[in-house]
Amino acid sequence: MQSRRKLRFRLIVSFALFGFGLSALFAFAALNIRTRVEDQLVNASLMDDAKWANQQAREHPGAPSGSRLLTGTVLSDRTLYKAPLTWQSLENGVHDIFEPGPDGEEHHYKLAVYREGGIISFLQYDVSREELGKQQLLFSVIGAVFLFGLLSLAIGLWLSRKVLKPVSELANRLRDFRKAGKAEPLAPHFADDEVGELAHALDEYSARLTAMVERDREFNSDVSHELRTPLAVIASTTELLQGSPDLTEKLSERLKRIERASRQATELIEALLLLSRAERRGPTRGETTEVGKVAADVIESQRPQMRGKPLSIELAVNAPVSVNAPASVLSVALTNLIGNAIKYTLEGSVRVEVGDGRIEVIDTGPGIKPEDAERLFQRGVRGEGAGGSGAGLGLAIVRRLCELYGWDVSMRPRTDANGAIASIRFS
Structure with missing residues (x-):
């Protein structure tokens, strides 16, 4: 290097x-x-x-x-x-x-x-x-x-300090702005020279970047607010319909699917809003989220994908694991990992193991290549195998959520059989 x-x-x-x-x-x-x-x-x-x-x-x-x-x-x-x-x-x-x-x-x-x-x-x-x-x-x-060489060195030291002093001052002001979290104009503090021109260009760039961030925040807040309202209506209406005495079993199952989809959409909106703000938020009232409980809820919500497949899914909680994160964030991450395992496994089993400060999703699907394990978490990259649909954003969202909360997400091929292992290690 x-x-x-x-x-x-x-x-x-x-x-x-x-x-x-x-x-x-x-x-x-x-x-x-x-x-x-x-x-x-x-x-x-x-x-x-x-x-x-x-x-x-x-x-x-x-x-x-x-x-x-x-x-x-x-x-x-x-x-x-x-x-x-x-x-x-x-x-x-x-x-x-x-x-x-x-x-x-x-x-x-x-x-x-x-x-x-x-x-x-x-x-x-x-x-x-x-x-x-x-x-x-x-x-x-x-x-x-x-x-004369020593004299040149001494003059070089003096000139470098004199010439680079405005540049060092500009760097120090930028560091102070980063600590304060608020950008102030730089150009008024410097002379009308090359450093002043650089400060002016940085001010223009800061203004454009600030405007862009504000627009993104406003857009995310507006979208979150506007989507939550219809989702709340769907959830409340579904709850009322489920209380009807003349409800058939088939219709009740469909209402449950609508309820699960509405809950997943709400959780996804909340998680994406946290990502857009780079905001790390824990559960309310200082409570912790049980990983096993969230994993069980996610498995139940993903069972409709298993219809018509000779596929079984099981959850093994070897040891209780709790995280200081909202259940919605963990649910979005596990929904993508478990959903991918079910989607790409045509037959066999999907096993979810919780314990030792981690959760692992083990499937018997086509597996992955070791060199593709890291690439699958990139935005727009889709895995090979069954289905082939989707935009390749699920694992990228999981990676960003894990980075926000300091978790380590990874994927590797199985060594004992065909399939892949997706795991999240909680810090």
């Missing part, structure tokens, strides 16, 4: 590297130019002095030979043997010679050689002192580079 560096850190490093690199480049260029110019001047001076010595020896044969600048010697073809052996075969020009000096240490010499008219002049120049000066200059330049 790549490490994410802060903008200030990147700005400081960039500025320091730029200052260090520019100083190093300048130092390298200065040393290179000095070396080149010095070599050219020394070579030109030595060659000019060698020519002068050669001319003096030819024009004044009896006069002592010498140099205007340096120590050297002038020889003829007959006396060339007096010169060091390494000098005798050198051509005209300036040569670099490394040999021991009078102090016994090896020195670096520049030797100018000029041959003309049978006269050979040698001029020797000790550049060891110049190299010592170069070394001292090199150390000085390196020290200057590091000094």
